[in-house]
Amino acid sequence: MEKAKIRLCVTQDLGQGQTIPLSRDQAHYLFGVMRLKIGAHLLLFNGRDGEYLATVVTADKRKGVLECLKKTKDLQMPPDLWLLFAPIKKVRTAFIVEKSAELGAARICPVQTQFTNADRIRQDRLQAHALEAAEQCGGTFVPVVDELRRLDAVLGDWPTDRQLVFCDESLVGAQELLQAKSGIKKWAILIGPEGGFSDQEREKLNGLPFVTKISLGPRILRADTAAVAALTLWQSSLGDW
Numbered sequence: 001m002e003k004a005k006i007r008l009c010v011t012q013d014l015g016q017g018q019t020i021p022l023s024r025d026q027a028h029y030l031f032g033v034m035r036l037k038i039g040a041h042l043l044l045f046n047g048r049d050g051e052y053l054a055t056v057v058t059a060d061k062r063k064g065v066l067e068c069l070k071k072t073k074d075l076q077m078p079p080d081l082w083l084l085f086a087p088i089k090k091v092r093t094a095f096i097v098e099k100s101a102e103l104g105a106a107r108i109c110p111v112q113t114q115f116t117n118a119d120r121i122r123q124d125r126l127q128a129h130a131l132e133a134a135e136q137c138g139g140t141f142v143p144v145v146d147e148l149r150r151l152d153a154v155l156g157d158w159p160t161d162r163q164l165v166f167c168d169e170s171l172v173g174a175q176e177l178l179q180a181k182s183g184i185k186k187w188a189i190l191i192g193p194e195g196g197f198s199d200q201e202r203e204k205l206n207g208l209p210f211v212t213k214i215s216l217g218p219r220i221l222r223a224d225t226a227a228v229a230a231l232t233l234w235q236s237s238l239g240d241w
Helices: 024-033 090-103 123-137 151-156 176-180 199-206 223-238
Strands: 007-009 019-021 041-045 051-059 064-073 081-085 107-112 163-167 187-191 211-214
Touching: 007 123, 024 051, 024 064, 041 064, 081 090, 081 223, 090 107, 090 123, 090 223, 107 123, 107 151, 151 199, 163 199, 163 223, 187 223, 199 211
Parallel strands: 007 041, 081 107, 081 187, 163 187, 163 211
Antiparallel strands: 019 064, 041 051, 051 064
């Protein structure tokens, strides 16, 4: 049996013997771009049932059918971790979403701060980036990418059982606080915009009981670098690494 090199996220239920009709876009990708033929193998996942080896049953430029052969991987859920970040330039925002999906964020939440440069996002495109990242890195779960919301609105209805890690560029060295809160299961990380947080935002965050402040080191990081650094720090301290 040939080794399956292509992974595809689908919406249908998966199970041995289950047939999966393809959308026009999926058929174009598999048969027009990747040149798969009848009998070819690929891997499927849907974020619920794990990963399945499948074979191409029918193939056409506009449609096709796959059949699940056997389960190859159980569903691997990430930790209950959200990433809140202020959108930046389009390519770098896409980078943040992709790396968040790869590093194990369960939910990705764009927020608009006082110094956020971008006042709108394409949520559908960012969701597609998260899906593609899961396909490419072997994940079985695709994090949800929320619509853009104002930071003050997000904080206003924040679930108090979820701890928020505030990555404060004005601090140096506070990583030990994460280990001290190891009994908490629900977490989120907040990354600021390129211009940093305003004094009003910092004062608001410092006064909230569910906020933990940390430093990402003595150097000021770009927003996309800070997101990767913060996720890595949290995963190595409290996550599933």
